[in-house]
Amino acid sequence: MKVNKKRALSLMLGLTMGLGATSSAFSQASLEDVMKARGLTQKDLLAAAKTYTPTGGRDEYLVFASGGQSGQIIVYGIPSMRILKYIGVFTPEPWQGYGYDDESKEVLKQGRIQGQDITFGDTHHPALTETDGDYNGKFLIINDKANPRLAVIDLHDFETKQIVVNPFFKSSHGGAFVTPNSEYVMEAAQYPAPFSSDFVPLSDFNDTYRGGVTYWKFNMEEGRIKPDESFTFELPPYSQDLSDAGKGPSYGWGFTNSFCSERYVGGIEKGRPPFEAGCSQKDTDFLHITNWKKAAELVAAGKVEKVNGSYMIPMAQAIKEELLYLVPEPKSPHGVDVNPAGNRIIIAGKLDSHAWVYSWEKIQKAIADKKFEGKDPYGIPIIALKDALHTQVAVGLGPLHNQYDSKECVVYTSAYVDSQITKWDYCEGKVLDQVHIHYNVGHLMSMEGDTVSPDGKYLVSLNKLAIDRFNPVGPLHPQNHQLIDISGEKMQLIYDMPLPLGEPHYAVAIKADKLKPAVRYKSGWNSRTDSRSIYRTRAGREKVEKVDGVTHVYGTVIRSHITPEIIEVEEGDTVSLHLTNLERAEDETHGFALYGQSVNLSIEPGKTASYTFTADKAGVYPYYCTEFCSALHLEMQGYLLVKPKGYKTKDDAIAEGEQYTKADFEKQVKTNLETQAVIDSVVAFITSHNYKDFPPVVALVEDATEQLGFAGEAKKKADDFAAKGDYQNATLWAGQWWQYQVKTADMGLRAKTYLEQHGAVKVDAK
Amino acid sequence: MKVNKKRALSLMLGLTMGLGATSSAFSQASLEDVMKARGLTQKDLLAAAKTYTPTGGRDEYLVFASGGQSGQIIVYGIPSMRILKYIGVFTPEPWQGYGYDDESKEVLKQGRIQGQDITFGDTHHPALTETDGDYNGKFLIINDKANPRLAVIDLHDFETKQIVVNPFFKSSHGGAFVTPNSEYVMEAAQYPAPFSSDFVPLSDFNDTYRGGVTYWKFNMEEGRIKPDESFTFELPPYSQDLSDAGKGPSYGWGFTNSFCSERYVGGIEKGRPPFEAGCSQKDTDFLHITNWKKAAELVAAGKVEKVNGSYMIPMAQAIKEELLYLVPEPKSPHGVDVNPAGNRIIIAGKLDSHAWVYSWEKIQKAIADKKFEGKDPYGIPIIALKDALHTQVAVGLGPLHNQYDSKECVVYTSAYVDSQITKWDYCEGKVLDQVHIHYNVGHLMSMEGDTVSPDGKYLVSLNKLAIDRFNPVGPLHPQNHQLIDISGEKMQLIYDMPLPLGEPHYAVAIKADKLKPAVRYKSGWNSRTDSRSIYRTRAGREKVEKVDGVTHVYGTVIRSHITPEIIEVEEGDTVSLHLTNLERAEDETHGFALYGQSVNLSIEPGKTASYTFTADKAGVYPYYCTEFCSALHLEMQGYLLVKPKGYKTKDDAIAEGEQYTKADFEKQVKTNLETQAVIDSVVAFITSHNYKDFPPVVALVEDATEQLGFAGEAKKKADDFAAKGDYQNATLWAGQWWQYQVKTADMGLRAKTYLEQHGAVKVDAK
Secondary structure (H helix, E strand, O other): OOOOHHHHHHHHHHHHHHOOOOOOOOOHHHHHHHHHHHOOOHHHHHHHHHHOOOOOOOOOEEEEEEOEOOOEEEEEEEOOOOEEEEEEOOOOEOOOOEOOOHHHHHHHHOOOEOOEOOOOOOEOOOEEEEEOOEEEEEEEEEEEOOOOEEEEEEOOOOEEEEEEEOOOOOOOOEEEEEOOOOOEEEEEOOOOEEOOOOOOOHHHHHHHEEEEEEEEEEEOOOOEEEEEEEEEEEEOOOEEEEEEEOOHHHOOEEEEEEEOOOOOOOOHHHOOOOHHHHOOOOOEEEEEEEEHHHHHHHHHOOOOOEEOOEEEEOHHHHHHOOOEEEEEEEOOEEEEEEOOOOOEEEEEEOOOOEEEEEEHHHHHHHHHOOOOOEEOOOOOEEOOHHHOEEEEEEOOOOEEEEEEOOOOOEEEEEEOOOOEEEEEEOOOOEEEEEEEOOOOEEEEEEEOOOOOOOOEEEEEEEEOOOOOOOOOOOOOOOEEEEEEEOOOOOOEEEEEEEEOOOOOOOEEEEEHHHOOOOOOOOOOEEOOOOEEOOOOOOOOOOEEEEEOOEEEEEEEEEOOEEEOOEEEEEOOOEEEEEEEEOOOOOOOOEEEEEOOOOOOEEEOOOEEEEEEEEOOOOEEEEEEOOOOOOOOHHHOEEEEEEEOOOOOOOOOOOOOOOOOOHHHHHHHHHHHHHHHHHHHHHHHHHHOEOHHHOHHHHHHHHHHHHHHHHHHHHHHHHHHHHHOOOHHHHHHHHHHHHHHHHHHHHHHHHHHHHHHHOOOOEHHHO | OOOOHHHHHHHHHHHHHHHOOOOOOOOHHHHHHHHHHHOOOHHHHHHHHHHOOOOOOOOOEEEEEEOEOOOEEEEEEEOOOOEEEEEEOOOOEOOOOEOOOHHHHHHHHOOOEOOEOOOOOOEOOOEEEEEOOEEEEEEEEEEEOOOOEEEEEEOOOOEEEEEEEOOOOOOOOEEEEEOOOOOEEEEEOOOOEEOOOOOOOHHHHHHHEEEEEEEEEEEOOOOEEEEEEEEEEEEOOOEEEEEEEOOHHHOOEEEEEEEOOOOOOOOHHHOOOOHHHHOOOOOEEEEEEEEHHHHHHHHHOOOOOEEOOEEEEOHHHHHHOOOEEEEEEEOOEEEEEEOOOOOEEEEEEOOOOEEEEEEHHHHHHHHHHOOOOEEOOOOOEEOOHHHOEEEEEEOOOOEEEEEEOOOOOEEEEEEOOOOEEEEEEOOOOEEEEEEEOOOOEEEEEEEOOOOOOOOEEEEEEEEOOOOOOOOOOOOOOOEEEEEEEOOOOOOEEEEEEEEOOOOOOOEEEEEHHHOOOOOOOOOOEEOOOOEEOOOOOOOOOOEEEEEOOEEEEEEEEEOOEEEOOEEEEEOOOEEEEEEEEOOOOOOOOEEEEEOOOOOOEEEOOOEEEEEEEEOOOOEEEEEEOOOOOOOOHHHOEEEEEEEOOOOOOOOOOOOOOOOOOHHHHHHHHHHHHHHHHHHHHHHHHHHOEOHHHOHHHHHHHHHHHHHHHHHHHHHHHHHHHHHOOOHHHHHHHHHHHHHHHHHHHHHHHHHHHHHHHOOOOEHHHO
16 A cells, blocks of 8 residues: 655656646736736736736845834835845844844843843834945844834844943934934934933923933944944933934034924823823924034044933033034924935924925024024024025925935925825925825835935835725734835825734835845854854764853754754753754754743754753753754654752663664665665756756755765664664664655755756756 | 915815826836836736735735744735734734733733743644634634643634643644534644653653643633633654544544654764654554544543543543544654545645545444554554555655645645645545645645635645745745635646744635624723723723722823823832723724833723833833824823832922913914814815715714814813913913814815715715
8 A cells, every 4th residue: 555765756756847837828818807806907907017026036125114012123025015024123032032042132131221121112213324325235223212222233134233222311212313324323312301310300391301312323344333432412301303314515414303392291180281282382393403523523532521321412512512503393393304415304294284395505504604593491592494494395284204206306295194195396395296095104215215315116105004904803903004106207006015013113125136135154153243152063062061050052953853852951950052053055944942931042054042041840841943944843852851859860761662673774775775766866857957057056956965965974874783783773874864865855856846947958958 | 484274274185186196097008018127927917916906905815824933823815915913822022012911911821831921932723713614703723832832812803812721731733723613622742741740751751751632622602712621632652743623424533643653762962863763764653533522421421530630531541432543644744634524534744755545434434343453552443554545645745734625526735845736636536736836835725725615716835945035134034925826727826925924834714704803892991801991991080099009090092192191109119000092993003101111002992901010210201102193193192200219299380391372372273263164174075975875984084073072172171271361271272172173184184085085976966
């Protein structure tokens, strides 16, 4: 009844060659049938063609969206609008091992507030690092509004590397925004609070509560924020909001919005009107203009004092040194956006239906002429609106954020209340086009739209409410990002994309070919410190060592076993596991989970990941690989045995469930030789074609060759045991030899299929 | 320079009417241009038409996929392949407030192991509850492999409601699988371990380590698992794997695979061959056949003892009572899948290239005739393969899982090593078609494919490796789910979908119209216990109460304020916040975060969510709404003031930042009256059309009417203060009146746009 393995393998290869997906002829009629059945219009079909990305296709842009209350970053492609990755940033996430392995716990530990772990973040505004005002594809920085922090993500491996805590603020919505060479990252406070951690009554609000903007120094070579070289402007207790850095003629300056410049404090529970009423009384709020270049020089010259261990420029000093100015701006503003040329600044205020365009030339002139209309209660000079404004344009109700097109003078503004996008000319001050979105848009994102050279092409409307756009999934709805084609005169809505987790606030899109992510780490790599792990373990060097009362397990993982497979410790021991992934193959991640513990390690090729815990209860604790890595994945397992204190082993021989004979051994060897013949035929196919012209195939062949090498080692062990007449071990190692053959065949078949599907030609036919 | 609000609003309405998205004529030429530019073939275009879903369109099926090591459930639509939601199950997730609010912490607490919180899960196989073998759309159950647990998700609100811990197992991969009326949920052990929590040496492996399968009793009315009525079969220390419940003629029986029936224990660190070698030596493993119906009767009759506080049927009793049988199966199996008619069982073994089809008639006959080929080492009767097998079919290398088509006798099997799907006829035993996937498929999913009435239409290949399919995002790759059109003779691959977080193992697809999720909760609802929260707070009833040393804050949230806005406590106080969302509007979720704490609450309309903590350091702690809920969202804020112990307030008056006069009041009132005129015009537009024919518009009108009612209340307060000559408060309340007008306009404009875009007609024109 059973079929021998040889026949099975051969038969399968036959089937593979004979019955692969054939390309049948699709008639126009069947397209029409599908459109009719699905109720698609010609316009829908065009939108489908603009977004659909066939298997293996690449997206032109990658988007990094904040994940809002999820505390993560969301990565998706344009135009396919497929989400490629969630990156753990402020919130632990086990699939990535983030906050579960020792290495990433150290990153999260940097983000402690008042000594406490914070396991959540409210990410808002991601910023890509820039060189000369253009994205350089190296790092991403994102803020946490709830607990004012910034995090740095390395785009080499899409991992979070650093978290810094703001030394002054208790809330920070307006980060992160980089200067044109990523010299600094701007982070503004939001809800005013004392700069100290002390209690201060609200009766002292105007005197002691403060806002501010921090310029965090960024080192591009290290890819890290340098807190010791960063400085903060003390600002009035207005609620500072978003920022943008000047560029071109405005290089060296930063622009920061604010709302509630009324300095209103609510108290609805006591009959006072709520914050929302008092914070929106005045017709204008204040744009803060800060000179970071000159401030940095003062810091370098030792002229700025440290407070809370960090440089802080008091308002009086900033005024005296001519670093700080105010200009009236539309009320309750959100976006402040410097145009690519750096000479216009557009601000959208949610309670004013106009976008206001400021002229940097005018502002500069007013500053140079010291022409001010007065001072705010803190003595900061106020530039009159008429001395700063270029024009005002009615763009819709609840305007919120602006993004630039590649076409000169063209900008897009989101209108929250109107649920629409307005395309307008900010030079001439006229509306060009409008499109409805669904519903209530917050930020907008055009392709590289906040750089010195926007790409145009696409615009994404980051809507806050989905309501009826998708199949219902309970009271908590997904967000809805709508893709808009802006290549023509008229905007065209072409895709609705649900966001299944988190609420993105802002997003940035980068040309995909600027990113060069790695597919593996250097051998034994601590990916969080970007250095060789002190726990790196090489094949054959696995060991268990007790140092200073801690049992260190130096282990490895490779298809399909964890070394060691049995770990014995004593009740009460502190155990520190260190696992190095020995794989070289792309996408060959292994995982690790252990019964009774909150642990998942994600160990990508080359990485070393650790997990330290106390084995506080005697017992039997299975562990296993959590990534489906091979056909034998389920067998990639082991046992942690925690023995009672003082337990004396009587019999440590492992019980054998089955006994194998010479006949078993010979049967296995026969199978293996037949399998080898099949592998040889696959190898012959590959090498007879121009496989070296296909890099993915070259990688597969390398991997297959490595697996076949392992097969050879197992074969040797089998032969050695057989020579000694130990057919138990000989048979088992012959089995292991076959396992490596299966892994070789896996790679080989994938390579062969690839060649068949990608038009490889016979080498001699070339 | 400024434009008054009236003109702004009117102008905007004009723009809205005049410049909305126009439907331009798309020519065939432009479609061809797009196809050429994007390199799309006619076949690609057809695939695009089959999957592209225009704005507002609905998917035909909803998929619930396990999230693997993310510990979550992933919900996506077919054919659009858009992910709609991640549901927090075993891992805390802040966007949903899951594991962050008190109510959901109670759910996670149910899943503690040995008294410890487990903040991670390795979800594998989701199961939808069934009635008469068909999905009923009520509940979803999912397992955790790492720490053997099951969770119940209510499809009324897509929230996790219950977690149960297996009383015997230390590992459990093979869950969850429901019986045809969800009488029981099957969960099998994986890596053998002692049923006790004690240490047992590996020398006792064969005698004391055990496998098993638990039948968890499920109560459909309560939507909860009943641990007290559940029972477990003790099984040999083979590694049990997946299960399936019998149906039709096989109703009352359960089928459970196993691998490593060699009972091999590795130890590569000591020179022993690894688990993968020893666990795959034998040519066959064992299918376990258990009679749950008869076992349940024994339990009901009091004939089963409790162990670890739970019913457990020892092997000897199961054998004696004729509840347990074994049949050889292909080695290293994964899927065991009962066909819709319930008379065939297909098993795919990853190390055998054939799928084996068993005949339930033959198995039944062998059992009835007591015709066995022997017993296993534990005395369990083994039915001979020839007495159970219908046929064997060569389906590919590494066959893994089977899903049924709506067409009789048609089944699909995934082949891991070959990276292909084989469509075959299990009655005649012949291959019908094969298609390559990318790459290395694990499970398969057809539409309702494991029910008594599969729908066919689509098949999803749950691939384990993406490799080169998507833009690179670092060493950790997304998974790749490929959608295959199975409506015709030949399978057609039509979509590649990256999975950005987690590694789905199995997924189930249900016809979307079987689900009827809620859009809001009953007022003051504890969504985790499904009952009225004892902390429910109604509008105007907000209060702070100290009970048993705990300061309870009964608060509310509504656009755009949190009541209370100022909370004062003393250092060291335990504070318990309870926030009820007063909104009725769909999608009007509010959030809550507080500086210095790891908290985000997701408070959907009607929900009451709580957060309890110790205010252990005096200071100023801003809090705010984390969901962008309205134009005044940023102003939805407050302060927790933690006063030093014994602090005496000198002056508790809140500092006023601005003073308002009669003129300010009158200016605001003028604006409000002009705004009201605009609102009236929108109302006139809506009511002059057949808006009652559009349920979404009716909901918006209800919401707008409610907001306008609030505006009236604020107006009254403003008038009352003005009458008393208090223009400070009169102006502020007039501002609040205007805020409610803006919210009314928001709803009104959305309603108006909806009517315009959906062909509403004038009522008198009807």
